[in-house]
Amino acid sequence: MQDLVPKEFKERNSLVINPVKTCQPIGAMYAALGIHGCLPHSHGSQGCCSYHRMHLTKHFREPVVASSSSFTEGASVFGGRANLETALKNIFAVYDPEVVAINTTCLSETIGDDVTSIVSGMEIPPGKTIINASTPSYVGSHVVGFANMVKAMVKQLSEKREPAQTNNKLNLIPGFVDPGDIREMKRILEAMDIDYILFPDQSDVLDTPLDGNYKMYPDGGVTIPELKDTANSKATIALGALASQPAAFELEKMHDVKAYTLKTPVGIKATDEFLMQLLKITGQEIPAEIEKERGQLVDIIADTHHQFHGKKVAIYGDPDIVISLTEFTLSMGMKPIHVLTGTPGKDFEAEINKMLKDADWESNVAAGGDLFQLHQWVKKEPVELLIGNSYGKLVAKQEDIPLVRVGFPILDRSVHSYLPKIGYKGAMLLVEKISSALLDRKDRDTDFELTEFVL
Amino acid sequence: MKNSIETKTLKAREDFIMTKGSNQQIKCDQQSLAGAVSQRACVYSGARVVLNPVKDAYHLVHGPIGCASYTWDIRGSLTSGSDIFRTSFSTDLREKDIVFGGEKKLTTIITELIENDNYQPEVIFIYSTCVVGVIGDDLKAVARRAEEKYGIRVIPVESSGFSGTKSKGYKAACEALLNLMEDFKEKSSEQQSSRTKKIGGKNVFKQQAAIMEQSNKENKANGQAEVKFSQSDTRKAKINALVKKLNHLSEIQTSSGINSYENLKQARRLIKQKQRSKTRKKLNLLGDYNLAAEGWIIKSYLQEVGIEVVAGFTGDAGIDDIRRAPTADLNIVQCAGSMKYLARRMKEEFGIPFLEISFLGLQDSLESLRRIAAQLKDPEIIENVERLIARKLPPVLAKLKVYKSYLAGKKAAIYVGGAFKAISLVKQFNQLGMKTVMVGTQNGKAADYQKLEKLTDPGTIILDDANPSELEEFMRQKGADVLVGGVKDRALAYKMGLAFFDHNHERKDPLVGFEGVINLAKELDLTINSPIWSVIGSGKNE
Numbered sequence: 001m002q003d004l005v006p007k008e009f010k011e012r013n014s015l016v017i018n019p020v021k022t023c024q025p026i027g028a029m030y031a032a033l034g035i036h037g038c039l040p041h042s043h044g045s046q047g048c049c050s051y052h053r054m055h056l057t058k059h060f061r062e063p064v065v066a067s068s069s070s071f072t073e074g075a076s077v078f079g080g081r082a083n084l085e086t087a088l089k090n091i092f093a094v095y096d097p098e099v100v101a102i103n104t105t106c107l108s109e110t111i112g113d114d115v116t117s118i119v120s121g122m123e124i125p126p127g128k129t130i131i132n133a134s135t136p137s138y139v140g141s142h143v144v145g146f147a148n149m150v151k152a153m154v155k156q157l158s159e160k161r162e163p164a165q166t167n168n169k170l171n172l173i174p175g176f177v178d179p180g181d182i183r184e185m186k187r188i189l190e191a192m193d194i195d196y197i198l199f200p201d202q203s204d205v206l207d208t209p210l211d212g213n214y215k216m217y218p219d220g221g222v223t224i225p226e227l228k229d230t231a232n233s234k235a236t237i238a239l240g241a242l243a244s245q246p247a248a249f250e251l252e253k254m255h256d257v258k259a260y261t262l263k264t265p266v267g268i269k270a271t272d273e274f275l276m277q278l279l280k281i282t283g284q285e286i287p288a289e290i291e292k293e294r295g296q297l298v299d300i301i302a303d304t305h306h307q308f309h310g311k312k313v314a315i316y317g318d319p320d321i322v323i324s325l326t327e328f329t330l331s332m333g334m335k336p337i338h339v340l341t342g343t344p345g346k347d348f349e350a351e352i353n354k355m356l357k358d359a360d361w362e363s364n365v366a367a368g369g370d371l372f373q374l375h376q377w378v379k380k381e382p383v384e385l386l387i388g389n390s391y392g393k394l395v396a397k398q399e400d401i402p403l404v405r406v407g408f409p410i411l412d413r414s415v416h417s418y419l420p421k422i423g424y425k426g427a428m429l430l431v432e433k434i435s436s437a438l439l440d441r442k443d444r445d446t447d448f449e450l451t452e453f454v455l
Numbered sequence: 456m457k458n459s460i461e462t463k464t465l466k467a468r469e470d471f472i473m474t475k476g477s478n479q480q481i482k483c484d485q486q487s488l489a490g491a492v493s494q495r496a497c498v499y500s501g502a503r504v505v506l507n508p509v510k511d512a513y514h515l516v517h518g519p520i521g522c523a524s525y526t527w528d529i530r531g532s533l534t535s536g537s538d539i540f541r542t543s544f545s546t547d548l549r550e551k552d553i554v555f556g557g558e559k560k561l562t563t564i565i566t567e568l569i570e571n572d573n574y575q576p577e578v579i580f581i582y583s584t585c586v587v588g589v590i591g592d593d594l595k596a597v598a599r600r601a602e603e604k605y606g607i608r609v610i611p612v613e614s615s616g617f618s619g620t621k622s623k624g625y626k627a628a629c630e631a632l633l634n635l636m637e638d639f640k641e642k643s644s645e646q647q648s649s650r651t652k653k654i655g656g657k658n659v660f661k662q663q664a665a666i667m668e669q670s671n672k673e674n675k676a677n678g679q680a681e682v683k684f685s686q687s688d689t690r691k692a693k694i695n696a697l698v699k700k701l702n703h704l705s706e707i708q709t710s711s712g713i714n715s716y717e718n719l720k721q722a723r724r725l726i727k728q729k730q731r732s733k734t735r736k737k738l739n740l741l742g743d744y745n746l747a748a749e750g751w752i753i754k755s756y757l758q759e760v761g762i763e764v765v766a767g768f769t770g771d772a773g774i775d776d777i778r779r780a781p782t783a784d785l786n787i788v789q790c791a792g793s794m795k796y797l798a799r800r801m802k803e804e805f806g807i808p809f810l811e812i813s814f815l816g817l818q819d820s821l822e823s824l825r826r827i828a829a830q831l832k833d834p835e836i837i838e839n840v841e842r843l844i845a846r847k848l849p850p851v852l853a854k855l856k857v858y859k860s861y862l863a864g865k866k867a868a869i870y871v872g873g874a875f876k877a878i879s880l881v882k883q884f885n886q887l888g889m890k891t892v893m894v895g896t897q898n899g900k901a902a903d904y905q906k907l908e909k910l911t912d913p914g915t916i917i918l919d920d921a922n923p924s925e926l927e928e929f930m931r932q933k934g935a936d937v938l939v940g941g942v943k944d945r946a947l948a949y950k951m952g953l954a955f956f957d958h959n960h961e962r963k964d965p966l967v968g969f970e971g972v973i974n975l976a977k978e979l980d981l982t983i984n985s986p987i988w989s990v991i992g993s994g995k996n997e
């Protein structure tokens with residue numbers, strides 16, 4: 001590609017070049033897919049819905065089904081009530097989902113449709129559930145859309161038992177992560193013998209086996225009774241402040257379920273914190289199996305630390321993941337000198353800067369940035385590794401830097417959604433990826449005479 | 456069909472589905488039903504896929520971020536020159552813009568784009584999206600002001616998503632292209648570039664821009680590199696790209712007796728031919744987007760027989776090519792769905808006749824070449840076409856015979872965007888001895904469906920704007936072996952344990968012309984006869 005990225009560049013106030021974020025509804029759609037038997041519904045024109053499905057399908061390589069209100073010119077003048085009513089009728093008649101999760105789009109938000117009131121005025125077939133979240137894309141990003149839909153789940157469904165009685169369960173909100181991560185979380189909880197309600201749960205929805213039978217509603221997903229029961233849990237752990245905290249706070253506000261917000265457990269430190277919090281809340285013990293994994297991980301990093309130490313890295317993507325990755329790379333002795341997310345928000349910069357300060361290190365940090373900005377930074381101050389989604393390939397190729405793909409979306413590689421990046425096991429896989437990327441590069445650049453078998 | 460198809464289909468959807476032999480009229484060309492799990496996209500998406508390949512234009516999406524990020528580099532069009540079209544520019548509208556209107560932001564952004572030293576846009580396309588249509592930003596006014604101020608072309612694309620189907624977006628894109636061709640009219644009427652005059656002396660920046668542009672023009676005229684990009688060896692790069700592409704094709708051709716040395720020679724010859732092309736017949740290739748180098752393949756045939764392609768619409772098209780397009784003798788239209796409108800308009804505006812052709816499939820390719828030659832009434836070209844066919848055809852036929860033995864009797868289900876693709880696929884499957892058991896399109900017209908009905912066997916399901924459950928149901932019912940479709944359908948097919956063949960923007964192998972015929976067969980064989988389908992525990996054969 002042509003290189004049109006100068007080192008020095010005029011301040012841009014408004015123009016976004018090569019985004020590192022996308023819009024709210026896709027996050028909401030992804031969250032909704034984590035409910036069992038749920039058909040996500042996009043209240044807007046059919047284009048948005050098509051794009052969101054296509055994008056999710058490209059990342060997960062799984063069928064993604066969602067319906068749309070199919071706005072026409074009329075709807076955008078007179079409002080989308082009629083469209084939504086017809087849509088819901090059609091949906092229950094044809095696709096027969098247990099749940100419909102409606103997200104709005106820029107269009108329906110701008111014309112000011114009140115989805116809550118439209119839905120409440122409708123007759124819903126017995127046994128069926130409708131939830132809705134407001135997801136205008138001109139606020140926040142896809143992660144915010146995810147958070148809004150998760151919040152809607154508890155806000156509109158959670159129900160205190162009469163009389164009050166705890167279910168002795170723990171609520172766990174995994175955040176905007178892949179099915180592989182969710183599986184790993186469940187494995188840890190089960191190893192610790194913790195009773196839990198995990199939501200949204202896209203495992204067994206977006207990582208289903210191929211057996212020759214297509215199921216429009218796969219087996220996985222959190223059920224409606226479970227979501228109702230979140231009100232009666234002991235506590236909620238929200239992994240990832242941006243994606244998960246709003247729902248946890250909502251439960252605390254409504255039903256007094258204590259909320260704990262933690263980082264997405266990527267890397268040793270964040271996983272330690274996650275496990276400690278689990279201990280504190282449940283009084284369980286860390287099983288030997290998990291403890292062993294931690295030891296193995298530390299062993300691996302000790303064996304290979306010289307490969308990472310002092311290596312400059314640029315990290316970009318969604319805030320929750322980038323924060324944890326920054327912490328992890330710092331703990332491996334790497335230098336994250338450029339850290340960027342497309343999602344706007346001051347908290348991100350504060351959090352990263354705090355970590356950097358603790359590590360006595362200064363970097364470029366930006367929220368609400370774009371890939372062009374990252375590229376400029378990299379040009380000005382080169383790095384040896386990029387960590388982020390597929391779009392970074394643009395920078396990687398032009399600057400000849402290896403890229404480790406972590407985050408959303410990953411459109412040019414497969415298997416990523418099946419493997420965890422969280423927990424000690426996930427960290428091992430990350431170390432493997434980072435190490436291989438660096439050593440492959442080293443091998444590539446070493447003269448034949450100097451090439452060695454043992455590295 | 457009402458009794459013959461026992462599937463859970465919505466009443467209102469029934470008219471959009473028919474079975475061959477049932478004497479039923481199919482309903483189509485309508486927006487999807489509310490609540491449908493439609494595969495369809497919007498007006499904006501139609502405009503974007505058609506216009507985006509214009510390689511040296513700046514494509515600015517005026518709307519919230521999503522519309523831009525989902526269409527960032529989706530088309531897969533290859534370019535032999537600038538690739539600025541692959542950069543995603545968005546106004547990323549925020550709440551306050553929605554409330555107070557986005558015109559101010561748009562104006563600022565256009566200024567930012569133009570006034571920065573690295574980008575020297577000559578043409579900016581501004582796409583409007585749904586929200587912009589609702590908040591009522593006056594794109595035309597903003598564009599006009601920018602044009603006046605900077606002396607470049609800023610062309611609004613009226614593509615608010617909700618205002619119709621994808622076809623409307625195609626039209627909007629065609630309008631934008633016509634708008635660009637207006638420059639040609641201006642130029643020919645005024646001789647001296649009117650734009651250069653307009654630029655004169657309003658402010659320093661504009662003067663700079665004028666000088667820059669002037670020197671660029673001169674440089675170009677001298678065959679030198681343009682100043683704005685560090686592209687000292689554009690021509691060399693182009694040649695390399697062509698050679699590379701032809702080498703890539705050599706795998707197919709080697710086995711047909713043409714080696715890569717031959718390709719190299721061919722590439723050189725083509726380039727030489729192009730250089731001395733002044734007196735030859737000229738045409739525009741409409742409705743090709745140079746996916747997987749398809750445009751280059753078609754152009755290579757045309758060049759070989761002595762026809763110059765002025766502009767591809769819009770695969771690998773440069774702004775200057777498009778401006779020169781009105782000088783062509785003929786327009787040929789590959790994808791009629793997206794470009795027939797432009798062909799018609801160019802006939803009105805510039806008196807250029809057009810010919811609907813198709814380079815998908817052997818039969819169509821041969822026919823198209825011959826028809827083009829006949830239309831141009833040039834005996835030399837007519838002879839050259841026959842020579843080309845005589846050279847290219849036998850090896851292809853020999854290869855096809857082999858693939859036929861692997862594929863005969865297999866059942867195919869087709870669900871693609873444009874009807875012209877569907878039609879050519881059915882024909883090609885027939886040629887391979889395969890059976891089409893289901894065929895549907897997202898944007899087909901009544902006439903297309905009639906054609907499809909004629910081509911297929913009785914019992915074939917024909918449907919418009921299908922949803923996944925319909926696709927699944929019919930594929931199962933009809934025992935399809937392979938689904939031909941786009942990315943969203945791929946996952947569905949695989950989940951059902953069916954082979955899948957990509958006939959959409961994402962595909963990486965060219966499907967046009969002689970090479971394409973073999974590629975298609977090869978890929979079908981690869982997926983249908985993959986061993987993976989035999990290890991599925993409980994399959995469709997149960």
Ligand code: SF4
Pocket residue numbers: 023024025044047048051104105106107137518519520521522523584585586
């Ligand atoms: S209009 Fe909004 S919701 Fe639709 S694609 Fe664009 S940004 Fe996303």
Ligand code: SF4
Pocket residue numbers: 045046047048049051106107497498499500518522583584585586614615616617
């Ligand atoms: S907002 Fe409109 S223009 Fe944008 S993707 Fe959605 S339907 Fe298309």
